[in-house]
Amino acid sequence: ESYDMGGHDTYMHKEIHEQADAVDRALRGRIDDRFSTVHLGGLNLDARDARAVRRVKILGCGTSYHAGQIGAQMIEELARIPADAEPASEFRYRNPVVDPDTLYIAVSQSGETYDVLAAVQELKRKGARVLGLVNVVGSAIARETDGGIYVHAGPEVCVVSTKCFTNMVVSFGLLALHLGRTRDLSVADGKRIIAGLRKLPEQIAEILANEEEIEKLAGEYADAKSMMFIGRVRGYPVAREASLKLKEVSYIHAEAYPASELKHGPLALIEPAMPTVAIVPDDDLLEKNRAALEEIKARSGRILAVAHQVQEKADHTIVVPKNEDELDPILMGIPLQLLAYYTAKAMGRDIDKPRNLAKSVTVE
Numbered sequence: 001e002s003y004d005m006g007g008h009d010t011y012m013h014k015e016i017h018e019q020a021d022a023v024d025r026a027l028r029g030r031i032d033d034r035f036s037t038v039h040l041g042g043l044n045l046d047a048r049d050a051r052a053v054r055r056v057k058i059l060g061c062g063t064s065y066h067a068g069q070i071g072a073q074m075i076e077e078l079a080r081i082p083a084d085a086e087p088a089s090e091f092r093y094r095n096p097v098v099d100p101d102t103l104y105i106a107v108s109q110s111g112e113t114y115d116v117l118a119a120v121q122e123l124k125r126k127g128a129r130v131l132g133l134v135n136v137v138g139s140a141i142a143r144e145t146d147g148g149i150y151v152h153a154g155p156e157v158c159v160v161s162t163k164c165f166t167n168m169v170v171s172f173g174l175l176a177l178h179l180g181r182t183r184d185l186s187v188a189d190g191k192r193i194i195a196g197l198r199k200l201p202e203q204i205a206e207i208l209a210n211e212e213e214i215e216k217l218a219g220e221y222a223d224a225k226s227m228m229f230i231g232r233v234r235g236y237p238v239a240r241e242a243s244l245k246l247k248e249v250s251y252i253h254a255e256a257y258p259a260s261e262l263k264h265g266p267l268a269l270i271e272p273a274m275p276t277v278a279i280v281p282d283d284d285l286l287e288k289n290r291a292a293l294e295e296i297k298a299r300s301g302r303i304l305a306v307a308h309q310v311q312e313k314a315d316h317t318i319v320v321p322k323n324e325d326e327l328d329p330i331l332m333g334i335p336l337q338l339l340a341y342y343t344a345k346a347m348g349r350d351i352d353k354p355r356n357l358a359k360s361v362t363v364e
């Protein structure tokens with residue numbers, strides 16, 4: 001991939017459309033069908049080390065933090081290791097307990113974000129093992145960490161991250177599979193996840209082929225002053241990332257909440273002028289998510305669902321292809337990148353360089 005705009009009006013549009021190829025690149029040469037696992041050359045973590053990990057802590061900022069939240073869930077689900085993600089900027093200021101049995105993972109597109117780098121340096125000083133999940137080869141975070149995974153998204157120019165987020169989540173899927181296969185993830189489950197990963201590039205292309213429909217929907221919602229994004233468990237970090245995308249590029253205020261938290265407060269905001277974007281995967285929480293849609297409809301809220309099947313209570317549904325439950329978050333945010341892009345375009349925003357933001361934040 002090059003810095004050439006290649007016929008697209010913005011880098012954001014170009015980078016959204018590069019995602020099928022980018023994911024293909026992240027998978028290439030890494031899948032090991034013989035043992036239903038993956039090879040991650042630079043990880044620097046042998047099977048014995050991997051089995052000794054008692055906890056995983058993921059650190060990143062902004063979109064990379066959201067990718068880390070999905071990654072933590074994947075690691076818990078596939079490797080059954082307790083895992084969580086935290087903004088690196090918070091972690092480094094709270095004098096955290098650094099535990100020798102915890103595997104720390106720093107996530108960054110640029111590999112230069114100061115808060116992440118400072119967290120890595122503090123962890124290293126205290127003797128922790130820190131891996132990097134980074135896009136830019138040879139960047140500061142890649143150099144400071146003990147090993148890691150390059151996400152191979154290719155150059156990302158737009159300040160608003162899209163393809164790198166997707167490749168980060170795919171890379172977490174690879175790491176979760178690898179850790180899982182050194183522990184209790186069965187051969188059959190390993191095969192199932194590999195088959196799911198292999199389907200991703202084609203499924204991404206399918207979502208992007210639906211672009212016209214999403215452009216029309218953006219026209220319907222561009223009048224909103226504020227939008228709510230909801231999801232549950234796997235869908236919640238997807239909702240958070242989609243909400244960040246919309247606010248960065250369109251400057252529309254957006255809030256993300258776990259759907260389960262609506263009744264604890266945010267339901268008070270629901271009215272026709274406050275549309276909700278709901279992430280509704282076909283998984284074991286489908287009925288719970290549908291109940292949330294009913295709650296919103298009962299308060300005359302407009303609903304745009306991203307789902308695997310049309311949602312009766314929603315005003316509009318963007319149907320995305322189903323993958324394995326654990327990998328669904330990789331796909332469900334992609335139409336919402338397009339929604340953010342077309343909303344910003346309709347509003348005449350400076351899409352590649354939103355006001356007040358820089359591509360990489362190398363200062364405190």
Ligand code: AGP
Binds near residue numbers: 111162361
């Ligand atoms: C993403 O759209 C943002 N512009 C921003 O949140 C970004 O993800 C964050 O600053 C972290 O950057 P990094 O991945 O280069 O560390």
